[in-house]
Amino acid sequence: MKSFITTIFIITAFLSCKEGTREAIPIQTEPLAQKEPKTENNIKENDPTIQETKEWILSKLRQYHAYDITKVGGIAGIKETTTKRRFTKFSFLGGELLLSFHEIEKENDGRFELTKREYDATIDIPIGSLKAVVIKKINGTDKCNLEFYSESKNIQWVNHTEKFTEYRTAFGLGFDCNAEPDLEGRLQKAFNFLKTKHNKTFPKNPEPF
Incomplete structure (x- = not known):
């Protein structure tokens, strides 16, 4: 009889503990580890x-x-x-910067002005x-070029009008010498940032030499 009463007491105590545990609120002693934010290309x-x-560069x-x-x-008179180049569009296509322009070349012999080339x-x-x-100063002038240099050709x-394509290691366009302070360094930083995202996954010069 005494053993039976003892068993009932133990079962009752166990059920009381279970009931208390069900109502207890766990205390978090350490903060949860923060997950790495999901951003484009691990930025x-x-x-x-x-x-x-890209929008800032453009x-x-x-x-x-x-x-x-x-x-x-030539000789004046x-x-x-005279060659005039007017840039008409700046854009990006994936990992490529596209600079579009219209160029016209005219010749004047002192009597007539003729268009020699336009494309x-x-x-x-x-x-x-x-x-x-x-950003480089053009020798002997007060003008500057923004110049791009590639690691390969x-x-x-x-040329959309004359239907041919050339490959180069560099290209420059006229640029304001008195632009914002340290704009050269900021442009370089922006292009370096894009370079790390695009690597060298774009076509090289297909010509063997």
């Missing part, structure tokens, strides 16, 4: 996105590029050649193989 939370970086190109580049050759072209610059982006010059 840190405070970094600009790829799209924001805004600077549109704001500070020289609308017309004029080169004069006898035979003079539309696009410069295709693969971001993944960019080596440098610099893979900058495409596509």
Whole structure:
């Protein structure tokens, strides 16, 4: 009888503990580990996105590029050649920067001005193989160029009018020498950021030499 009463007491105590446990609120002594934020291409939370970086670069190109580049050759009053290049569009296509322009070349012999050449072209610059982006003063002038240098001969010059394509290691466009402070360094930083995202996954020069 005593053993039976003892058994009932133990079962009752066990059920009381279970009931108490069911109502208890666990206390968290350590914070949960924070998960890595899911961002585009593992970009840190405070970094600009790829799209924001591209839009910033395009805004600077549109704001500070020289609308017309004029080169004069020959002998004034006898035979003079003038070339004007006007950039019409700046854009990105994936990991490539596209610079579109219209160029017209005229010749003046002192009596008549004739159009020798006129065409539309696009410069295709693969971001993944960019080596440098610099703002450089043009010798003997007060003008500057924004110049792009590639690690290989893979900058495409596509002439849409005359139907041919050339490959180069560099390309420059007229640029405002008095643009924002340290714009060269900031552009270089922005292109380096894009370069880490696009690597060298774009076509190289298909020509063997």
